Amino acid sequence: MSSSTLVGAPPLVRSHRTAVRVPGAAAPYDTAHVTVRYPALPAETDVERMSGMLRPDTAAAPYPVVVLMPGINVSSAGYLDLAVALARRGLVAVTFDWVGELFPGQHGLTPGVDVAAVGPDTYGTRPTTPVLRPLLDALADANRGGPLAGALDLARVGLFGHSAGGTVALQSARPEWFPEVRAVAVYGAHTMASQQLGFPPGTLLAAPVVAPAMLVAGTADGVVAASAIRYGEEAGAPGHDPVERTWAEALPGGHGAWLVRLAGAGHMLPATPEDPTSARGFLEEPAQADQDHLREVLTELLVTFFAARLDDDVAADAALTALTDPATRPEIADARRR
Numbered sequence: 001m002s003s004s005t006l007v008g009a010p011p012l013v014r015s016h017r018t019a020v021r022v023p024g025a026a027a028p029y030d031t032a033h034v035t036v037r038y039p040a041l042p043a044e045t046d047v048e049r050m051s052g053m054l055r056p057d058t059a060a061a062p063y064p065v066v067v068l069m070p071g072i073n074v075s076s077a078g079y080l081d082l083a084v085a086l087a088r089r090g091l092v093a094v095t096f097d098w099v100g101e102l103f104p105g106q107h108g109l110t111p112g113v114d115v116a117a118v119g120p121d122t123y124g125t126r127p128t129t130p131v132l133r134p135l136l137d138a139l140a141d142a143n144r145g146g147p148l149a150g151a152l153d154l155a156r157v158g159l160f161g162h163s164a165g166g167t168v169a170l171q172s173a174r175p176e177w178f179p180e181v182r183a184v185a186v187y188g189a190h191t192m193a194s195q196q197l198g199f200p201p202g203t204l205l206a207a208p209v210v211a212p213a214m215l216v217a218g219t220a221d222g223v224v225a226a227s228a229i230r231y232g233e234e235a236g237a238p239g240h241d242p243v244e245r246t247w248a249e250a251l252p253g254g255h256g257a258w259l260v261r262l263a264g265a266g267h268m269l270p271a272t273p274e275d276p277t278s279a280r281g282f283l284e285e286p287a288q289a290d291q292d293h294l295r296e297v298l299t300e301l302l303v304t305f306f307a308a309r310l311d312d313d314v315a316a317d318a319a320l321t322a323l324t325d326p327a328t329r330p331e332i333a334d335a336r337r338r
Contacts (some may be wrong), residue, residue, distance in 0.1 A: 001318040003035070005145070007112040009132055010046075011039050011087075011088045011090075011245060012039065012040045012041070012042060012054070012057070012087055012254065013037050013039060013040060013084050013087040013088060013183050014037070014038065014040065014052075014053075014054045015035050015038075016035070016036040016038065016039050016053075016142070016147060017033070017034065017035050017036070018033075018034050018036070018136075018138060018142065019032065019033050019034060020032050020034060020096075020134045020135055020138045020255060021032050021134065022098065022100070022130055022131050022134055023130065023134065024130055024193070025100055025101070025130070026101075029099060029100045029101060029107055030100075031098070032096045032097065032098035032112075032131050032134075032135065033096060033097050033098070034094060034095070034096045034135060034138065034205065035076060035083075035092050035094070035095050036092060036093075036142070036148065037083045037084060037087045037092065037093045037094075037095075038056050038063065038087055038092045038148065038235075039056065039057045039060070039085075039087055039088070039090060039092075040054040040055065040056055040057055040153060040197075041054060041055050041057045042054070043106065043155065044313075048057050048237075049240075053147060054277070055147065056148060056151040058150070058151060060090050061150060061151045061153075061220045062092060062143075062150060062151055062152055062153035063090055063092045063151060063152060063153060063276065064090075064091050064092070064153050064156035064157070064158065064306070064309070064310035064311060065091070065092045065093075065094060065139065065152055065154060065156070065157050066086050066091050066092070066093050066094065066152065066156070066157070066158040066159070066160055067094045067132070067135065067136075067159050067160070068082065068083060068093060068094065068095045068096075068160050068161075068162075068165075069099075069111040069112075069129070069161035069162070069165030069166065069168060069169050070095070070096075070109065070111050070162060070165045070271075071111070071162040071163030071164055071165055071188075071268075071279060072108060072109065072110055072111070072163065072164045072165075072279065073108045073109045073110075073161070073205060073278040073279045073280075074109060074162065074239065074268075074271050074275075074278070074279050075097060075109060075187070075271075075275060075278075076095035076096060076126075078270070078272055078273070078274065078275070079095055079270060079271060080095075081272060081295070081299060082160070082270065082299050082302065082303075083095055083171060085299050085300075085302055085303050086193070086302075086306065088309045089303050089306075089307055090307075090311070091102055091153070091158070091303070091306055091307065091310060091311075092123075092152055094135070095140065095261075096130055096131070096135060097109060098110055098111075098112060100112065100131075102117065108278075109278070110133065110164075111129060111131070111161065111164055111165035111168050111169075112129035112130050112131035112168060113128065113129065113164060113168060114127070114128050114129065115129050115197070116127070116192075118193070118197055118205075119197055120197070120198050120199055121243070123147030123193075123205055124180065124206070124208070125196065127168075127171070127172035127177050127178070128168045128169035128171040128172050128173070129169075129171075129172050130256070131271075132159075132172060132178065133177075133178075133284050136154065136157070136178070136180065136329055139152055139154060140154055143314035146287075154180055155180055156180070156182055156310045156311075157178070157180040157182060157310075158181070158182065158183040158184070158185070158306045158310050159173060159181055159183070159184045159185070159311065160184075160185050160186070160187075160302060160306075161184075161185075161186045161187075161189055162186070162187050162189070162270045162271065163187070163188050163189055163223070163267065164189070165186075165189070166186025166187060166188065166189025166190075167185055167189045167190065167191060168185075169184055169189070170186060170189060170190075170191055170209055170250070170251075171191060171205065171207060171208070172208075173207075173208065173209045173211060174208035174209075174210075175210055177209075178225070181211055182211050182212075182309060182310055183211050183212050183214075183292070183306055183309035183310055184209050184211055184212075185211070185213070185214040185216065185302055185305055185306065186213075186214070186215055186216065187213075187216045187217070187218075187269065187270050187298065188216075188217060188223065188224055188267045188269075188270075189215070189219065189243070189244040189246075190215075190224070190241075190242035190243045190245065190250075191204060191205040191206070191207050191246050191250045192204055192205070192230070192231045192245070192246075193231065193234050194230045194231065194241040195207050195230065196230065200232075200277045201231065201232020201233065202231060202232055202233060203231070204245050204246065204249055204250055205241075205250065207246065207250040207251050207252075208252075209251055209252070209255075210252055210255050210292065211254055211255060211309075212257070212309050213251055213255075213256070213258070214257070214258040214260065214301075214302075214305050215243055215246060215247045215257070215258065215259050215260070216260045216261075216262065216298065216301065216302075217243040217259075217260075217261050217265075218260070218261070218262050218265025218267065218269055218294075219261055219262065219263055219264060219265065219333050220257075220264050220265060220266050220284065220285065220287065220288065220289070221265070221266060221267040221284070221333065222264075222283045222284030222285055223267035223268075223280050223281070223283050223284060224242065224243065224267060225323050226243075226280075226283040228240050230268070234331055243259070244259060245338075247259040247336075248338075253331075253338065254337075256337065257337070257338055258305075258324070258335070258336070258337050259334070259335070259336045259337075260301065260324055260334070260335045261332070261333040261334040261335070262294050262297065262298060262331055262332065262333065262334065263289060263294075263330065263331055263332070263333040264287070264289025264290075264294065265291065265294045265298070266281070266284045266287055266291060267280075267281065267284060268284070268285075269291060269294060269295055269298060270282040270295070270297060270298060272292075293331070294331060297323075297329075297331045297332075300323060301320075301323055301324070304316050304319050304320045304323055305320055308320050
């Protein structure tokens with residue numbers, strides 16, 4: 001803790017913003033706008049007070065980095081609480097907004113989905129998101145010079161993905177492509193393959209993630225349920241559980257994989273406030289559980305997971321086990337690890 005930080009006050013978090021070009025994307029849909037949230041020092045000069053641009057607190061630098069991959073048509077503003085919580089724990093949080101092509105002729109907020117890389121003949125040949133490499137390269141540039149110089153540890157990167165953002169994270173975190181990725185957590189995400197891309201019904205794609213992974217799902221996820229038709233299945237049919245299948249069958253063994261279910265949580269849980277004019281939250285039934293409380297549980301779970309895996313924090317690892325104990329945490333409907 002900085003000597004200038006008030007005792008008892010939450011650590012100060014500030015933002016650095018930049019933009020990156022995405023190779024292969026056609027203008028004007030070729031730019032992602034990036035926000036980096038980091039532990040900061042209080043303002044000490046008139047320039048800092050007038051600009052709001054505050055220096056990183058380097059007491060514990062360089063900090064591990066967690067990149068938040070959004071759901072389709074979900075603004076990065078929805079992940080603000082999670083990003084701030086990560087930064088307060090000493091994990092630099094990176095969000096982005098990219099209006100890009102979702103499908104031919106259709107554009108929207110996207111985590112970056114390279115549809116051509118998810119076909120039966122192309123899957124596994126390259127990452128399924130084209131934005132992650134230029135984003136990490138831009139962070140490396142920021143770490144070499146400028147206000148964030150030396151503050152980032154880009155050898156310790158975590159990925160959090162929501163919905164489609166989680167899918168592309170699971171599909172892209174191959175060590176040969178992204179050797180810096182050391183942990184992956186997703187919410188409401190799986191690797192079932194759409195029939196529209198030419199796959200047979202019920203096809204599950206292998207996830208090349210060798211880093212520790214955590215798959216979190218809500219028991220009231222209406223969006224995943226309604227999407228079963230994409231995979232030639234029926235919502236609610238016996239055996240239709242794409243998240244569990246991904247955890248049990250798609251992830252390589254030996255590196256630690258968690259499956260955690262939150263009781264009564266919906267698909268849009270990580271994003272608050274939810275924008276009712278965007279994304280597909282309208283597919284869900286009215287919530288029966290306290291989504292604000294469950295969001296706090298999810299945030300604590302994710303922050304603890306990344307602290308344990310990126311900081312090698314033994315205490316966080318023990319806390320993670322306690323957080324996922326259904327016997328003492330009624331919010332946890334199920335928790336398994338292999």
